[in-house]
Amino acid sequence: MNDVPEYTLTRKRIKNLRLTVRAPGGEVVVSAPAHVSENVISAFVADKASWIRKHQERLANTPQPLQAGPEAEALRQHMKRSVPPLVEYWAQQMGVPMPSLAFRRMTTRWGTCNTQTKRVTLNLELARRDPSLLEYVIVHELAHLIERGHNERFYAVMSAHMPDWKLRRRVLNGAPQR
Ligand SMILES: [Zn+2]
Known part of the structure:
Protein backbone atom coordinates (compact mmCIF):
# COMPACT_ATOMS: atom_id res chain seq x y z
CA MET A 1 0.00 0.00 0.00
CA ASN A 61 0.48 24.51 15.00
CA THR A 62 -1.98 24.91 17.86
CA PRO A 63 -0.19 25.82 21.06
CA GLN A 64 -0.80 23.38 23.89
CA PRO A 65 -2.83 24.79 26.76
CA LEU A 66 -0.70 26.77 29.12
CA GLN A 67 0.13 24.94 32.35
CA ALA A 68 0.54 26.61 35.73
CA GLY A 69 4.24 27.16 36.38
CA PRO A 70 7.21 29.27 35.41
CA GLU A 71 6.04 29.92 31.85
CA ALA A 72 2.63 31.13 32.99
CA GLU A 73 4.30 33.32 35.62
CA ALA A 74 6.65 34.82 33.04
CA LEU A 75 3.71 35.59 30.77
CA ARG A 76 1.86 37.20 33.66
CA GLN A 77 4.81 39.46 34.45
CA HIS A 78 5.09 40.33 30.79
CA MET A 79 1.40 41.22 30.57
CA LYS A 80 1.49 43.24 33.78
CA ARG A 81 4.10 45.46 32.17
CA SER A 82 2.84 45.65 28.61
CA VAL A 83 -0.94 45.55 28.81
CA PRO A 84 -1.94 48.50 31.06
CA PRO A 85 -0.72 51.20 28.64
CA LEU A 86 -2.63 49.50 25.85
CA VAL A 87 -5.82 49.33 27.90
CA GLU A 88 -5.36 52.95 28.91
CA TYR A 89 -5.06 53.94 25.28
CA TRP A 90 -8.22 52.08 24.30
CA ALA A 91 -10.20 53.25 27.33
CA GLN A 92 -9.44 56.80 26.28
CA GLN A 93 -10.35 56.12 22.66
CA MET A 94 -13.65 54.58 23.69
CA GLY A 95 -14.46 57.03 26.44
CA VAL A 96 -14.73 54.45 29.22
CA PRO A 97 -13.09 54.52 32.66
CA MET A 98 -9.80 52.64 33.04
CA PRO A 99 -10.75 49.24 34.54
CA SER A 100 -8.64 47.31 37.02
CA LEU A 101 -6.83 44.44 35.34
CA ALA A 102 -6.11 40.81 36.14
CA PHE A 103 -4.26 38.18 34.13
CA ARG A 104 -5.14 34.53 34.56
CA ARG A 105 -4.99 31.16 32.91
CA MET A 106 -8.46 30.52 31.55
CA THR A 107 -9.56 27.51 29.56
CA THR A 108 -12.73 28.63 27.88
CA ARG A 109 -12.55 32.38 27.52
CA TRP A 110 -10.14 35.01 26.23
CA GLY A 111 -11.31 37.63 28.64
CA THR A 112 -14.06 38.69 30.97
CA CYS A 113 -15.39 42.02 32.09
CA ASN A 114 -17.13 42.57 35.39
CA THR A 115 -19.16 45.67 34.62
CA GLN A 116 -20.07 46.17 38.29
CA THR A 117 -16.55 46.24 39.66
CA LYS A 118 -15.05 47.49 36.38
CA ARG A 119 -12.55 44.70 36.31
CA VAL A 120 -11.21 43.17 33.14
CA THR A 121 -9.55 39.76 33.29
CA LEU A 122 -7.44 38.62 30.37
CA ASN A 123 -6.31 35.13 29.48
CA LEU A 124 -2.53 34.69 29.85
CA GLU A 125 -2.63 32.71 26.63
CA LEU A 126 -3.05 36.00 24.77
CA ALA A 127 0.59 36.81 25.51
CA ARG A 128 1.52 33.94 23.19
CA ARG A 129 -0.62 35.21 20.32
CA ASP A 130 -0.32 38.05 17.87
CA PRO A 131 -0.63 41.44 19.64
CA SER A 132 -3.49 42.43 17.33
CA LEU A 133 -5.54 39.63 18.90
CA LEU A 134 -4.86 40.82 22.44
CA GLU A 135 -5.96 44.24 21.29
CA TYR A 136 -9.19 42.78 19.93
CA VAL A 137 -9.98 41.16 23.29
CA ILE A 138 -9.22 44.42 25.11
CA VAL A 139 -11.60 46.37 22.88
CA HIS A 140 -14.23 43.64 23.30
CA GLU A 141 -14.04 43.73 27.11
CA LEU A 142 -14.01 47.53 27.22
CA ALA A 143 -17.05 47.61 24.96
CA HIS A 144 -18.88 45.81 27.76
CA LEU A 145 -18.41 48.92 29.90
CA ILE A 146 -20.63 50.65 27.33
CA GLU A 147 -23.01 47.76 26.62
CA ARG A 148 -23.23 44.66 28.81
CA GLY A 149 -24.78 42.24 26.37
CA HIS A 150 -23.62 40.86 23.03
CA ASN A 151 -26.30 42.69 21.14
CA GLU A 152 -26.54 45.02 18.17
CA ARG A 153 -25.46 48.00 20.18
CA PHE A 154 -22.43 46.10 21.44
CA TYR A 155 -21.32 45.12 17.95
CA ALA A 156 -21.87 48.67 16.73
CA VAL A 157 -19.47 49.86 19.44
CA MET A 158 -16.95 47.24 18.30
CA SER A 159 -17.24 48.23 14.66
CA ALA A 160 -16.94 51.92 15.45
CA HIS A 161 -13.63 51.43 17.26
CA MET A 162 -12.18 48.41 15.51
CA PRO A 163 -13.65 47.96 12.02
CA ASP A 164 -11.80 44.67 11.41
CA TRP A 165 -12.80 43.02 14.69
CA LYS A 166 -14.57 40.12 12.97
CA LEU A 167 -11.42 39.11 11.15
CA ARG A 168 -9.42 39.26 14.38
CA ARG A 169 -12.00 37.15 16.17
CA ARG A 170 -11.88 34.55 13.43
CA VAL A 171 -8.10 34.32 13.64
CA LEU A 172 -8.19 34.17 17.43
CA ASN A 173 -10.69 31.34 17.45
CA GLY A 174 -8.63 29.35 15.02
CA ALA A 175 -10.82 29.26 11.95
CA PRO A 176 -8.82 28.29 8.87
CA GLN A 177 -7.23 31.26 7.18
CA ARG A 178 -7.27 31.77 3.45
ZN1 LIG B 1 -18.20 39.61 25.66
Whole structure:
Protein backbone atom coordinates (compact mmCIF):
# COMPACT_ATOMS: atom_id res chain seq x y z
CA MET A 1 0.00 0.00 0.00
CA ASN A 2 1.27 3.45 -0.70
CA ASP A 3 0.83 6.44 1.49
CA VAL A 4 -1.64 5.21 4.08
CA PRO A 5 -1.38 7.38 7.18
CA GLU A 6 -0.85 5.39 10.37
CA TYR A 7 -4.06 4.70 12.22
CA THR A 8 -5.58 2.84 15.14
CA LEU A 9 -8.53 0.62 14.34
CA THR A 10 -11.43 -0.09 16.66
CA ARG A 11 -14.35 -2.31 15.80
CA LYS A 12 -17.74 -1.03 16.80
CA ARG A 13 -21.38 -1.72 16.31
CA ILE A 14 -21.85 1.09 13.81
CA LYS A 15 -23.08 1.24 10.25
CA ASN A 16 -20.36 3.23 8.56
CA LEU A 17 -16.63 3.76 8.77
CA ARG A 18 -15.73 6.68 10.94
CA LEU A 19 -12.40 8.48 11.04
CA THR A 20 -11.20 11.05 13.55
CA VAL A 21 -7.96 12.91 14.04
CA ARG A 22 -7.53 13.29 17.77
CA ALA A 23 -6.19 16.29 19.63
CA PRO A 24 -3.62 17.03 20.82
CA GLY A 25 -1.26 14.57 19.12
CA GLY A 26 -3.06 14.05 15.83
CA GLU A 27 -3.59 10.32 16.29
CA VAL A 28 -5.83 8.86 13.60
CA VAL A 29 -8.57 6.61 14.92
CA VAL A 30 -10.84 4.60 12.66
CA SER A 31 -14.01 2.98 13.92
CA ALA A 32 -15.35 0.26 11.68
CA PRO A 33 -18.24 -2.17 11.65
CA ALA A 34 -17.18 -5.79 12.16
CA HIS A 35 -17.80 -6.87 8.57
CA VAL A 36 -15.57 -4.31 6.81
CA SER A 37 -12.23 -5.79 5.74
CA GLU A 38 -8.84 -4.28 6.57
CA ASN A 39 -8.21 -3.65 2.86
CA VAL A 40 -11.31 -1.56 2.54
CA ILE A 41 -10.43 0.30 5.72
CA SER A 42 -6.92 1.09 4.63
CA ALA A 43 -8.14 2.26 1.21
CA PHE A 44 -10.60 4.48 3.04
CA VAL A 45 -7.80 5.97 5.14
CA ALA A 46 -5.54 6.41 2.10
CA ASP A 47 -8.33 8.26 0.39
CA LYS A 48 -8.46 10.73 3.24
CA ALA A 49 -4.68 11.14 3.51
CA SER A 50 -4.46 14.79 2.52
CA TRP A 51 -7.39 15.73 4.77
CA ILE A 52 -5.69 13.88 7.64
CA ARG A 53 -2.36 15.64 7.08
CA LYS A 54 -4.04 19.02 6.99
CA HIS A 55 -5.68 18.33 10.34
CA GLN A 56 -2.49 17.02 11.86
CA GLU A 57 -0.63 20.12 10.72
CA ARG A 58 -3.25 22.36 12.22
CA LEU A 59 -3.02 20.51 15.53
CA ALA A 60 0.76 20.74 15.46
CA ASN A 61 0.48 24.51 15.00
CA THR A 62 -1.98 24.91 17.86
CA PRO A 63 -0.19 25.82 21.06
CA GLN A 64 -0.80 23.38 23.89
CA PRO A 65 -2.83 24.79 26.76
CA LEU A 66 -0.70 26.77 29.12
CA GLN A 67 0.13 24.94 32.35
CA ALA A 68 0.54 26.61 35.73
CA GLY A 69 4.24 27.16 36.38
CA PRO A 70 7.21 29.27 35.41
CA GLU A 71 6.04 29.92 31.85
CA ALA A 72 2.63 31.13 32.99
CA GLU A 73 4.30 33.32 35.62
CA ALA A 74 6.65 34.82 33.04
CA LEU A 75 3.71 35.59 30.77
CA ARG A 76 1.86 37.20 33.66
CA GLN A 77 4.81 39.46 34.45
CA HIS A 78 5.09 40.33 30.79
CA MET A 79 1.40 41.22 30.57
CA LYS A 80 1.49 43.24 33.78
CA ARG A 81 4.10 45.46 32.17
CA SER A 82 2.84 45.65 28.61
CA VAL A 83 -0.94 45.55 28.81
CA PRO A 84 -1.94 48.50 31.06
CA PRO A 85 -0.72 51.20 28.64
CA LEU A 86 -2.63 49.50 25.85
CA VAL A 87 -5.82 49.33 27.90
CA GLU A 88 -5.36 52.95 28.91
CA TYR A 89 -5.06 53.94 25.28
CA TRP A 90 -8.22 52.08 24.30
CA ALA A 91 -10.20 53.25 27.33
CA GLN A 92 -9.44 56.80 26.28
CA GLN A 93 -10.35 56.12 22.66
CA MET A 94 -13.65 54.58 23.69
CA GLY A 95 -14.46 57.03 26.44
CA VAL A 96 -14.73 54.45 29.22
CA PRO A 97 -13.09 54.52 32.66
CA MET A 98 -9.80 52.64 33.04
CA PRO A 99 -10.75 49.24 34.54
CA SER A 100 -8.64 47.31 37.02
CA LEU A 101 -6.83 44.44 35.34
CA ALA A 102 -6.11 40.81 36.14
CA PHE A 103 -4.26 38.18 34.13
CA ARG A 104 -5.14 34.53 34.56
CA ARG A 105 -4.99 31.16 32.91
CA MET A 106 -8.46 30.52 31.55
CA THR A 107 -9.56 27.51 29.56
CA THR A 108 -12.73 28.63 27.88
CA ARG A 109 -12.55 32.38 27.52
CA TRP A 110 -10.14 35.01 26.23
CA GLY A 111 -11.31 37.63 28.64
CA THR A 112 -14.06 38.69 30.97
CA CYS A 113 -15.39 42.02 32.09
CA ASN A 114 -17.13 42.57 35.39
CA THR A 115 -19.16 45.67 34.62
CA GLN A 116 -20.07 46.17 38.29
CA THR A 117 -16.55 46.24 39.66
CA LYS A 118 -15.05 47.49 36.38
CA ARG A 119 -12.55 44.70 36.31
CA VAL A 120 -11.21 43.17 33.14
CA THR A 121 -9.55 39.76 33.29
CA LEU A 122 -7.44 38.62 30.37
CA ASN A 123 -6.31 35.13 29.48
CA LEU A 124 -2.53 34.69 29.85
CA GLU A 125 -2.63 32.71 26.63
CA LEU A 126 -3.05 36.00 24.77
CA ALA A 127 0.59 36.81 25.51
CA ARG A 128 1.52 33.94 23.19
CA ARG A 129 -0.62 35.21 20.32
CA ASP A 130 -0.32 38.05 17.87
CA PRO A 131 -0.63 41.44 19.64
CA SER A 132 -3.49 42.43 17.33
CA LEU A 133 -5.54 39.63 18.90
CA LEU A 134 -4.86 40.82 22.44
CA GLU A 135 -5.96 44.24 21.29
CA TYR A 136 -9.19 42.78 19.93
CA VAL A 137 -9.98 41.16 23.29
CA ILE A 138 -9.22 44.42 25.11
CA VAL A 139 -11.60 46.37 22.88
CA HIS A 140 -14.23 43.64 23.30
CA GLU A 141 -14.04 43.73 27.11
CA LEU A 142 -14.01 47.53 27.22
CA ALA A 143 -17.05 47.61 24.96
CA HIS A 144 -18.88 45.81 27.76
CA LEU A 145 -18.41 48.92 29.90
CA ILE A 146 -20.63 50.65 27.33
CA GLU A 147 -23.01 47.76 26.62
CA ARG A 148 -23.23 44.66 28.81
CA GLY A 149 -24.78 42.24 26.37
CA HIS A 150 -23.62 40.86 23.03
CA ASN A 151 -26.30 42.69 21.14
CA GLU A 152 -26.54 45.02 18.17
CA ARG A 153 -25.46 48.00 20.18
CA PHE A 154 -22.43 46.10 21.44
CA TYR A 155 -21.32 45.12 17.95
CA ALA A 156 -21.87 48.67 16.73
CA VAL A 157 -19.47 49.86 19.44
CA MET A 158 -16.95 47.24 18.30
CA SER A 159 -17.24 48.23 14.66
CA ALA A 160 -16.94 51.92 15.45
CA HIS A 161 -13.63 51.43 17.26
CA MET A 162 -12.18 48.41 15.51
CA PRO A 163 -13.65 47.96 12.02
CA ASP A 164 -11.80 44.67 11.41
CA TRP A 165 -12.80 43.02 14.69
CA LYS A 166 -14.57 40.12 12.97
CA LEU A 167 -11.42 39.11 11.15
CA ARG A 168 -9.42 39.26 14.38
CA ARG A 169 -12.00 37.15 16.17
CA ARG A 170 -11.88 34.55 13.43
CA VAL A 171 -8.10 34.32 13.64
CA LEU A 172 -8.19 34.17 17.43
CA ASN A 173 -10.69 31.34 17.45
CA GLY A 174 -8.63 29.35 15.02
CA ALA A 175 -10.82 29.26 11.95
CA PRO A 176 -8.82 28.29 8.87
CA GLN A 177 -7.23 31.26 7.18
CA ARG A 178 -7.27 31.77 3.45
ZN1 LIG B 1 -18.20 39.61 25.66
